[in-house]
Amino acid sequence: MPDGMGCSVNKPKPVTDARALVDSSTRILLTSHRKPDGDALGCMAALDAALRRQGKDVQLLLLSPIPSWYAFLFDRLPPILGEGMTVDQLTAGGYDLVVIVDTNSRNQLKDLAGWLDKAHVPVLVIDHHATSDHLGRVEITDTTAAAAGVLVHELIQSAGWSVTPDMATALFVAVATDTGWFRFSNTDVRVLRIAAQLIDAGADPAAVYARLYQNFTSERFALMTTMLDHMSLHFDGRYAAQYLTAEDFRRTGAAYSDTEDLISECQRIGSVQVAAIFVEQQDGRIRCSLRSNGAVNVRGIAEQFGGGGHTNAAGTFLPAPVDHAMSLIQDQIASRLPDVP
Amino acid sequence: MPDGMGCSVNKPKPVTDARALVDSSTRILLTSHRKPDGDALGCMAALDAALRRQGKDVQLLLLSPIPSWYAFLFDRLPPILGEGMTVDQLTAGGYDLVVIVDTNSRNQLKDLAGWLDKAHVPVLVIDHHATSDHLGRVEITDTTAAAAGVLVHELIQSAGWSVTPDMATALFVAVATDTGWFRFSNTDVRVLRIAAQLIDAGADPAAVYARLYQNFTSERFALMTTMLDHMSLHFDGRYAAQYLTAEDFRRTGAAYSDTEDLISECQRIGSVQVAAIFVEQQDGRIRCSLRSNGAVNVRGIAEQFGGGGHTNAAGTFLPAPVDHAMSLIQDQIASRLPDVP
Secondary structure (H helix, E strand, O other): OOOOHHHOOOOOHHHHHHHHHHOOOOEEEEEEEEOOOHHHHHHHHHHHHHHHHHOOEEEEEEEOOOOOOHHHHHOOOOOEEEEEOOHHHHOOOOOEEEEEEOOOHHHHHHHHHHHHHOOOOOEEEOOOOOOOOOOOEEEEEEOOOOOOOHHHHHHHHHHHOOOEEEEHHHHHHHHHHHHOOOOOOOOHHHHHHHHHHHHHHHHHHHHHHHHHOOOOHHHHHHHHHHHOOOEEEEOOOEEEEEOOEEEEEEHHHHOOOHHHOOHHHHHHHHOEEEEEEEEEEEOOOOEEEEEOOOOOOHHHHHHHHEEOOOOOOOEEEOOOOHHHHHHHHHHHHHHHHHOHH | OOOOOHOOOOOOOOHHHHHHHHHHHOOEEEEEOOOOOHHHHHHHHHHHHHHOOOEEEEEEEEEOOOOHHHHOOOOOOEEEOOOOOOHHHHOOOOOEEEEEEOOOHHHHOOOOOOOOOHHHHOEEEEOOOOOOOOOEEEEOOOOOOOOOHHHHHHHHHOOOOOOOOOHHHHHHHHHHHHHHOOOOOOOOOOHHHHHHHHHEEEEEEEHHHHHHHOOHHHHHHHHHHHHOOOOOOEEEEEEEEEEEEEHHHHHHOOOOOHHHOHHHHHHHHHHEEEEEEEOOOOOOOOOEEEEOOOOOOOOHHHHOOOOEEOEEEEEEOOOOOOOHHHHHHHHHHHHHOOOOO
């Protein structure tokens, strides 16, 4: 999809088709993948506002709880399927369109996937991931887009809908978080141009940054400090291993969700190519998360133990105790790290 | 200066005058302020390449050493006035133009200021700071620009000079560092549009980010961990105090320069409005650095003890021991923190 699509007279067919689907709908169910991230939630919040402004009756739906720092995107938190909303309630909802953003995978949709099979409601998918189960009657998909927020913004531009400051903020959250605040390799001309347009439309980068990244509780900060105290470097500093015990959570008062993103702190060390964190769960199992800068395929390691993920970010559960779990992974790292000349 | 100036037929007069100064020059001395940062050094590297490509004989000059993570911007490190180059050598250099980027303040130029008074060489200033000693015969100044790199890029565009990938990388460093990697409140439409153009011209954001921010030695990381272990929160978490002793440097093997930027780690805690770090120097004095999110004017505190700086970032030396220095500052914070209702 070319940059500056909004100015084009000949719109790509999926965008035209998407617009027609929206125009012919009245009651829209709008959702995204389980474990929603900033891109998923930013797209949901922005599209919700855009569709309401077109006179649509929109029902937002989450498939699992959202991290607290994204709550500001919503006037009130959307219901969660299986917690605040049942599949029966979906059926009774009378929706004539389902919009799914940031995923096209059945296994990301939990119970919603089965409901979609039976409900025979047209589905619009807006997604930038490679995995596709072709869930949509119309699909705006583009794996070169840095975020689903890029595609939502382009759709909104193409449709000629205005972007309010709240919508701009939500889309800024979407594109900023999926690019690691413009530092990942997907940070391209297209996403920076959209970020600029969103500032023009009222997004405040400094305020968004503070909301997303300067929101630690003192308990979470103490947990991070504990994790850093427990870091050890191996193989000429190329592998960083960290751990947190159940006692560490009790002592610091931090929650298990507070570990989010902490694993990557050690990637600031120039030599680190692979990072792992081992978190002792309340049920005694060890949750292991892995990150890589590309030197090692960490999904391959996670799959050895029944886990999975991406080449650069993966996870699995391991048997206790922590020491044992750490030695299992270290052996895998040893056999996979490229030889240093 | 309007966005998209490069396309304008009517260029602002300083840009036209700057171009004329450059065109009529042969040997150019190119420098910036002491304690050069990413904006100063990125501008110097980019302008050096641009001017050489116009056939100019360019001499880069530093006024103090550069942080190691910026060294990649230069094929070889420029000489430092008073270390690798003398004022007499400047006089013998036969320069017919001096270009100064990212400052217009005499007291930022050390011995160069006195030389400029006597040398009677025309000066071109490119700067975005409010303080101005009117050092330039021609001055491209704009306090609304997020970085001097914005103005250098606009000059290069306006002149019709091409931007090589190395120049794009150098200017990306300039604009990215002066906006705190696009998170400070100066992150505006104009700087993001230029960042996009620089990616188009060959800058690689992920590679630049790794160079600048993922370059910690294990010793520096250990120093940071020690600092975080020594953090204490006061006044309902609004003030974070941290310290490092001379023994901490010995134990971790870190250098004193490794403290750069570490003070702001604690600003990730949502409640923190003011942060301080107290570093025991090798001569026994205590160096105190202060940061504020705006709630408290930390320059006012630093000035109480003979130091100075900005409203949001200041520093001073204090008498030993660390505990005493910390209590002096904490008393100041207590009297200046706004009352919580």
